[in-house]
Amino acid sequence: xxxxxxxxxxxxxxxxxxxxxxxxxxxxxxxxxxxxxxxxxxxxxxxxxxxxxxxxxxxxxxxxxxxxxxxxxxxxxxxxxxxxxxxxxxxxxxxxxxxxxxxxxxxxxxxxxxxxxxxxxxxxxxxxxxxxxxxxxxxxxxxxxxxxxxxxxxxxxxxxxxxxxxxxxxxxxxxxxxxxxxxxxxxxxxxxxxxxxxxxxxxxxxxxxxxxxxxxxxxxxxxxxxxxxxxxxxxxxxxxxxxxxxxxxxxxxxxxxxxxxxxxxxxxxxxxxxxxxxxxxxxxxxxxxxxxxxxxxxxxxxxxxxxxxxxxxxxxxxxxxxxxxxxxxxxxxxxxxxxxxxxxxxxxxxxxxxxxxxxxxxxxxxxxxxxxxxxxxxxxxxxxxxxxxxxxxxxxxxxxxxxxxxxxxxxxxxxxxxxxxxxxxxxxxxxxxxxxxxxxxxxxxxxxxxxxxxxxxxxxxxxxxxxxxxxxxxxxxxxxxxxxxxxxxxxxxxxxxxxxxxxxxxxxxxxxxxxxxxxxxxxxxxxxxxxxxxxxxxxxxxxxxxxxxxxxxxxxxxxxxxxxxxxxxxxxxxxxxxxxxxxxxxxxxxxxxxxxxxxxxxxxxxxxxxxx
Numbered sequence: 001x002x003x004x005x006x007x008x009x010x011x012x013x014x015x016x017x018x019x020x021x022x023x024x025x026x027x028x029x030x031x032x033x034x035x036x037x038x039x040x041x042x043x044x045x046x047x048x049x050x051x052x053x054x055x056x057x058x059x060x061x062x063x064x065x066x067x068x069x070x071x072x073x074x075x076x077x078x079x080x081x082x083x084x085x086x087x088x089x090x091x092x093x094x095x096x097x098x099x100x101x102x103x104x105x106x107x108x109x110x111x112x113x114x115x116x117x118x119x120x121x122x123x124x125x126x127x128x129x130x131x132x133x134x135x136x137x138x139x140x141x142x143x144x145x146x147x148x149x150x151x152x153x154x155x156x157x158x159x160x161x162x163x164x165x166x167x168x169x170x171x172x173x174x175x176x177x178x179x180x181x182x183x184x185x186x187x188x189x190x191x192x193x194x195x196x197x198x199x200x201x202x203x204x205x206x207x208x209x210x211x212x213x214x215x216x217x218x219x220x221x222x223x224x225x226x227x228x229x230x231x232x233x234x235x236x237x238x239x240x241x242x243x244x245x246x247x248x249x250x251x252x253x254x255x256x257x258x259x260x261x262x263x264x265x266x267x268x269x270x271x272x273x274x275x276x277x278x279x280x281x282x283x284x285x286x287x288x289x290x291x292x293x294x295x296x297x298x299x300x301x302x303x304x305x306x307x308x309x310x311x312x313x314x315x316x317x318x319x320x321x322x323x324x325x326x327x328x329x330x331x332x333x334x335x336x337x338x339x340x341x342x343x344x345x346x347x348x349x350x351x352x353x354x355x356x357x358x359x360x361x362x363x364x365x366x367x368x369x370x371x372x373x374x375x376x377x378x379x380x381x382x383x384x385x386x387x388x389x390x391x392x393x394x395x396x397x398x399x400x401x402x403x404x405x406x407x408x409x410x411x412x413x414x415x416x417x418x419x420x421x422x423x424x425x426x427x428x429x430x431x432x433x434x435x436x437x438x439x440x441x442x443x444x445x446x447x448x449x450x451x452x453x454x455x456x457x458x459x460x461x462x463x464x465x466x467x468x469x470x471x472x473x474x475x476x477x478x479x480x481x482x483x484x485x486x487x488x489x490x491x492x493x494x495x496x497x498x499x500x501x502x503x504x505x506x507x508x509x510x511x512x513x514x515x516x517x518x519x520x521x522x523x524x525x526x527x528x529x530x531x532x533x534x535x536x537x538x539x540x541x542x543x544x545x546x547x548x549x550x551x552x553x554x555x556x557x558x559x560x561x562x563x564x565x566x567x568x569x570x571x572x573x574x575x576x577x578x579x580x581x582x583x584x585x586x587x588x589x590x591x592x593x594x595x596x597x598x599x600x601x602x603x604x605x606x607x608x609x610x611x612x
Contacts, residue, residue, distance in 0.1 A: 005088040012081040033064045094397040097424040109145045119486035120458040134390040136200035139383030151465040179467025181307035186392035202292040215282040216372040222361040236354040269351045283335040290332035297325040327371045391468035399425040404464045404475035411552045418472035420456040429590040440554040443597035444577035449590035450556040483509045486524040513551040521553030563596035
């Protein structure tokens with residue numbers, strides 16, 4: 001599994017050695033050419049431009065230009081290799097477990113009120129987002145987070161923006177099939193994934209592109225008067241040559257014309273400067289990002305996709321009459337025009353001579369009229385592609401994955417050798433499991449693996465409902481609404497105890513289950529915050545209600561009396577995790593077993609730490 005990434009790294013490290021040698025040589029060679037050109041140029045000047053000096057000077061100049069261009073391209077190739085090496089080393093970190101050091105944890109998507117995200121480690125530290133995320137753009141990150149957080153009815157992301165991806169996917173069975181085929185196809189093309197990630201790394205996660213999309217959606221036009229727009233756009237192209245002729249040939253009778261023209265242009269620039277600046281602010285400082293987007297679209301256009309979703313993405317980015325690559329490249333050139341502001345003198349001259357800012361605003365007007373209605377969709381599609389690529393990477397970092405089978409049967413989830421994707425391959429323990437319209441009560445001793453099993457089932461179901469690979473040899477599921485109660489904490493600010501916080505969570509599960517029969521609940525150690533008698537009564541009441549509603553789920557417990565519910569209902573089945581003792585030590589197999597637990601280890605653990 002690691003070999004494919006190590007091979008890519010080795011290829012680029014080898015090319016780096018050669019490229020760096022050539023790059024350094026060309027750097028010195030350029031310097032030598034400049035010195036020689038200065039000498040021959042000076043001799044040509046001293047000899048009144050004799051051909052014996054002029055021709056060598058021209059040859060040296062052309063050679064310098066060619067070497068300079070090649071040197072620049074070589075620099076780009078070196079940057080590419082360095083980034084590809086970095087990207088693939090991150091893949092190796094995902095396999096080794098060092099991914100927990102990655103900086104991007106999806107912090108802005110964390111919500112303690114989400115129905116399952118915190119309990120199943122979907123976003124935040126040591127989360128599925130942190131492990132799988134390959135996105136580098138605002139739209140990509142939001143699309144990926146939405147896919148993770150909206151498993152059949154989760155809470156949608158709200159970042160106070162108007163250009164979010166589909167806020168509540170709840171993918172149908174057909175849509176899940178389409179996503180599966182796309183993710184499966186992408187998993188086989190690591191080079192394409194690397195190249196997309198390389199381009200998106202130049203864009204970054206700031207919301208500058210999202211702000212641009214909002215600007216494009218409002219269809220605001222700087223100038224509506226077509227005649228005035230034509231005059232401002234083309235008049236400088238007439239007056240500039242005329243002013244050049246007047247000044248070159250010293251036509252003193254027309255100096256007034258030059259003075260009036262320059263004064264008029266200066267006045268117009270000053271009058272419109274504030275409005276133009278506000279109008280163009282969202283395309284300022286983003287030309288490099290737009291170039292990266294256009295290269296992304298070009299990469300997509302070069303692949304002959306076979307899956308329906310990827311074919312749709314490609315066809316929506318380029319039609320017989322409209323190319324998103326061309327449009328975004330054109331927008332990048334408009335944005336590039338604003339870079340001249342870095343040189344105050346040139347910026348001043350361009351506006352006084354050519355009404356540069358006005359003509360830039362007019363070009364932006366024209367672009368919006370041609371492409372604004374379609375542009376948001378382009379960015380959303382590219383964000384969706386990033387999300388699909390993130391899911392596709394599971395197949396390359398986990399050693400037992402499969403594409404699950406989605407069924408239209410009600411309340412089913414079965415799996416062979418299902419494991420937790422956040423655990424390192426070598427330490428992962430897999431289990432078989434089956435819920436066929438059942439409720440599972442899992443009893444067992446401390447540290448035996450009950451909670452990890454709950455999270456294993458939940459996190460794989462989240463992946464499955466996103467159309468992704470799962471960490472299992474095989475899996476079948478029906479789309480369900482996931483509700484969990486595991487990590488319950490008090491809230492001192494609101495005066496809420498742990499027990500009351502859990503009550504609220506359980507109440508949400510009960511209410512959801514009453515309304516939606518396609519709910520699956522995952523409850524860890526129910527009502528741990530109260531005494532054993534009340535806990536048992538409360539737990540039995542909750543499970544009986546959930547059983548009556550016909551939903552499915554898993555509940556873990558230390559209370560073996562709770563397992564008696566399995567004797568009263570055919571829908572409730574007992575399982576357990578247990579420990580064994582060897583060489584005066586406690587050991588765990590982390591394998592699930594049929595029936596209720598027959599062992600406890602609390603006394604042994606207390607003895608181990610010197611309490612008992």
